[in-house]
Amino acid sequence: MTTSVALACAYFDAWRCRSCSLLDVAYDLQLAEQQAGVEAALPPMAWDVPHASPVGGFRNKAKMAVAGTVDAPTLGILAADGSGIDLRACPLHEQPIVDAMPALEALVRAARLTPYDVPSRRGELKHLILTSSPDGELALRLVLRSSESLPRIRKHLAVLDGLPLTSVSANLQPEHKAVLEGDEEVLLAGSGVLRMRVNGIGLRLRPRSFFQTNTSVAAALYRQATAWIDDADPASVLDLYCGVGGFALHAARPGRRVAGVEVTAEAIDAARETAAELGADAVFAVGDATGVDLEGAEAPELVVVNPPRRGIGELAARLERSAVRRVLYSSCNPASLARDLATMPSLRPVRGRVFDMFPHTAHAEVLVELERA
Structure with a gap:
């Protein structure tokens, strides 16, 4: 031992x-x-x-709470006081997820997505959720307070062009409580499907699908x-x-x-x-x-x-x-x-x-x- x-x-x-x-x-x-x-x-x-x-390197999904500012966002978890703790290099995540983090930050800055501030209940972007498949493909969800920023996100999706994304969607969650997602999902790019090939079976994950992490x-x-x-x-x-x-x-x-x-x-x-x-x-x-x-x-x-x-x-x-x-x-x-x-x-x-x-x-x-x- x-x-x-x-x-x-x-x-x-x-x-x-x-x-x-x-x-x-x-x-x-x-x-x-x-x-x-x-x-x-x-x-x-x-x-x-x-x-x-x-x-290490086993988690196929990163649920990154977004905090900080538009120009200096943190992607990770929240401290007890609501401030952000940046965990972009978390060693639990599969490598394609870690490699994608700089592009996600670039999207936050380019689309001017104000991170949600829990103590003040202000801001727009709550979470970035990124899932990786065994084939190295990715699916991205942005959890937002409202649809206000959708036109800007669509305009600046090109900053993600280097990523192997099969799906980009926005989930609208307007409530001020610890609920990860809301009822409305908006597909922004891709097919909306991530193929998870497991033991030769190509399971299909859509944005709301559950799969083991x-x-x-x-x-x-x-x-x-x-x-x-x-x-x-x-x-x-x-x-x-x-x-x-x-x-x-x-x-x-x-x-x-x-x-x-x-x-x-x-x-x-x-x-x-x-x-x-x-x-x-x-x-x-x-x-x-x-x-x-x-x-x-x-x-x-x-x-x-x-x-x-x-x-x-x-x-x-x-x-x-x-x-x-x-x-x-x-x-x-x-x-x-x-x-x-x-x-x-x-x-x-x-x-x-x-x-x-x-x-x-x-x-x-x-x-x-x-x-x-």
Whole structure:
């Protein structure tokens, strides 16, 4: 076992950013403690070895709060007093994101985008959100107070010409509260789609799409889930909270009925397009995962759930009462996972694996397989 510091970071050492609270802990020790904590929180089951992450350069998305002034903006996080802490060289981000930061600053200055000042509640530009694909392509979102600056942004988009952008959009979020995005999205340039090629599947991300922030670990998570599904060889699979279809499209096989349900229509459109491109036998529908029919002859043999941090809530009781024989539960919150498992005593956890989606923090991604007792 090694004992070296996980990752060198000047921001952490200078106490400018301590978001990676475990950065001064050796990475193998981080993994061991994470595994022990997850095992203590969940019922007994067989555990595979945890899947490690690269210690740096793994984040495919940068959510940069913008502060400072038009001529000297900071791109990073906000201090407790609302002032900006510039983190443009954060070593967690994939290299195309780091390389793009000077051009983003140039756009702020050229388009005269006044950074939003939280204490005074004045200003226009709140966040710059940049996502990188495995192919090195980028998608940019600007979170703005209003549409006032859109003509200037369009006029000065040429300062981004050196970047491999497939999409530039503006999200309008006028409210003075800690809500990242608003209801209106305006496409400014490009197709509005970023292709995330994962295990040979070209998932499509639109500006509002959710995708794991660690592409290599997400790919491993999909591979593991697919292997467990193939071991069980169900005739039918239902992917709830399916997003852009990652689990469902990985699980699709000739002769296997695969379906996905997601509340966001934009994500379902993307999943359908990818399924058509692959020729995959998978169908997708817009709907509330908690209201899906799990009873009778049409009940799926296996259900995949990948909910938000709050867990699956009332769906756990419905799964307990259902005819579903097997569940794969992918969770980013062991505490809500434990609560949900307690509500499904007839679905026994048989094996699990930790995926370190968020290195240098206490957060854990866990995949658990449950089978009907």
